[in-house]
Amino acid sequence: MRGVPSNLARRAAETGSADRCVSNAGRTRKAAPRRKGVSARECVILVGLPGAGKSTFVRSRFPDYSHISKDALPRHARDKQARQDAAIRAALSAGRPVVVDNTNVTAADRAAIIAIAREFGVRVVGYYLEVTTREAVARNERREGRERVPKVAIFTSAKKLVPPQVSEGFDELYTVTGEPQTEP
Secondary structure (H helix, E strand, C coil): CCCCCHHHHHHHHHHCCCEEEECCCCCEEEECCCCCCCCCCEEEEEECCCCCCHHHHHHHHCCCCEEECHHHCCCCCCCHHHHHHHHHHHHHHCCCCEEECCCCCCHHHHHHHHHHHHHCCCEEEEEEEECCHHHHHHHHHCCCHHHCCCHHHHHHHHHHCCCCCHHHCCCEEEEEECCCCCCC
C-alpha cells in the first residue's frame, strides 16, 4: 500500500477491505474502515440517507463505542438535539469513544457534533454511506416495525443531503459504497 500512511495500511491489512478516504490534504486514497476495537479519543459521525445501513455499520464496526442516535430517544422527546449533545458530552467526558448515528445530511448538522468533539480534543472521523434513493428505499422495505421510515423521509433527506467534506473539520473522512456488511 504505497503512499498510504502506516496506520491506514495497518488497518487495511487487519480488516482486509478498503473504502475511499479523503485526507486533510484533500487527496483521495484507499483506507480501511475502522476496525473493531476502541479508540477513546474519537468521535465518529455517520452521514447517509435513512435506510443507507448506518445502524448496521455501527453494530458491525463500532460495537464498543457509545452509540448515540436521536432514534434511540423516546418518539415524542422534547429537544432531541439538546439531548443528543448532552449524551455526546457525557460519553466524551467519561473518556468513551462515540459514534453518532443519525442522517447528519447537512453541514450544520455535522458542525454541531464536530464542535463538541473539538471541545474535548478528540479526533473526528466521518463515514459517508453513499447509496442511491432507490437503494435506501429497497433497504427500508426490508425493515419491520418502527425501524421502517416513511418513503417521504428518504426523499426529503436526499434533497437536503450535502456530502461531507474534510474542510468541515474531519480528521479523516471515508466514503462507504455498496452494501455494508451485516453481522455474522
